[in-house]
Amino acid sequence: MRKLLFAISTLALLFVLTACGGKDKETEAGGTYFEMGTQDYTDPKIIAHMVKELVKDQTDHEVNITENIQASPLIITAMDKGDFDLATLYSGEVYNNHFDDDKVEHTTDANKTLAQAQELFNEKFDLKWFDSLGFENKxxxxxxxxxxxxxxxxxxxxxxxxxxxxxxxxxxxxxxxxxxxxxxxxxxxxxxxxxxxxxxxxxxxxxxxxxxxxxxxxxxxxxxxxxxxxxxLEDDEGFFPPSTASLVARNDKLKEYPELEDIINSMIDLINEEEMTQLIYEVDIEKKEPKDVAKNFLVEKGLLK
The missing domain is CATH 3.40.190.120 (Osmoprotection protein (prox); domain 2)
Structure with a gap:
């Protein structure tokens, strides 16, 4: 049943990707479109709109966002196939059956977990897993x-x-x-x-x-x-697995468009948990649009005018 549900979800994702309009087209300024997928919760949606705003502001490129993908493994599969170029992922994903058990060391150390994600996803999927955006969702x-x-x-x-x-x-x-x-x-x-x-x-x-x-x-x-x-409460005995948020991108896109990597690097340590909680509050409780919340935050941080 799990395999059937996963297959149905994968077909649904493919249908959504087929409907994406910007891929392989030029922007009005002669740039390219980057495809970014988000899960069905709020923080990756906000982050995606931050990326979209920064790319639009600093380059001739644009970002198309596909929202509400039901599971991170579906996003990773789409990135592996080249359907997505970018995503926000969480370091605990390294424990989600992507790799053989002998490749992964289960640990509650956030730095070690992040380092494993960076190494293993690069080796297997040719993805660059960047340093933390500055918050965990654990x-x-x-x-x-x-x-x-x-x-x-x-x-x-x-x-x-x-x-x-x-x-x-x-x-x-x-x-x-x-x-x-x-x-x-x-x-x-x-x-x-x-x-x-x-x-x-x-x-x-x-x-x-x-x-x-x-x-x-x-x-x-x-x-x-x-x-x-x-x-x-502080997890002072280190029980719960880390779940550090990072931007992840295809290495071939970063090589072809180094300006994209510069933008992502500018977002490392940009936002802490208290700030992200506030932004999610504005979207989920106050019913503001993620794109408006994202843009206002970047203006406050001095990354946009």
Whole structure:
């Protein structure tokens, strides 16, 4: 069934790519069109529009963006075939069955994970995996900021003293997962919650608001963290896998268009997690357009006029 679903998703992606209008055409200024794919969540969409704005501003080229690709492996496949030239990917992708087990060292060290992604994706897919954009979008645990201050909780270890009295809400997959799931978390940190409840993500945040939940699993740049004034706990024992965001590009495009590499290099360490959370908040909660949020951010950073 998984193979069937993947095949259906791949056919859908091919249909979308076939419909892309700019590939192999010249821009009005005589440049080329770069094709960029994004996943179906907000941060890569914002980043894509940043790239689009910078390329338009600094070169004769343009960027076509194809949004809402259901999974990063589909984007990587499209890049390998030459259908996409650029994407935002996350370092933890190196653990997602792209390489033989003996090639990959599983580690929670962010720098080592990024270095492996850079080396292995270059070797197998001829892709340049750039240094970090400056933020991670990784799994974490969040509680209300008021509760954190009341109980002096900063880290996941700090939470251990209170956990036997607390209910945590999480997506059902985390309860069942192996290496980075709840069972492994209990072994790693040495404590259990009173109750772990699997549910939809939106219900998790609602449960924190109503007091039915005391803690939740979250992604570190979820906009609800800002909306609900939550405290993201430090993973002080290094349990959750790193998920550092980077731009990734085909080496042949970078060789042919070195100005593209210059633009990508200008975005390294451009945005931290707090800033990305704010931008996602503006899109998801305040309903602003990703392109407008991206452009305003670049103006604030002095990269656009």
């Amino acid at each position: 799994y974490t645990i969040a509680i209300s900021d008021d509760y954190a201050k009341e109980k002096n909780i900063e880290t996941m270890s700090d939470l251990g003293e209170l956990a036997p009295e607390l209910t945590i809400g999480t997506d059902s997959a985390w309860i069942e997962r192996g290496d980075d799931g709840y069972r492994a978390f209990q072994e790693h940190y040495g404590y259990s919650f009173k109750k772990a409840v699997g549910m939809e993500i939106s219900l998790m945040y609602e449960g924190l608001k109503t007091g039915e939940l005391d803690a939740i699993t979250a992604y570190s740049v979820d906009p609800e963290i800002k909306e609900l004034n939550l405290k993201v």
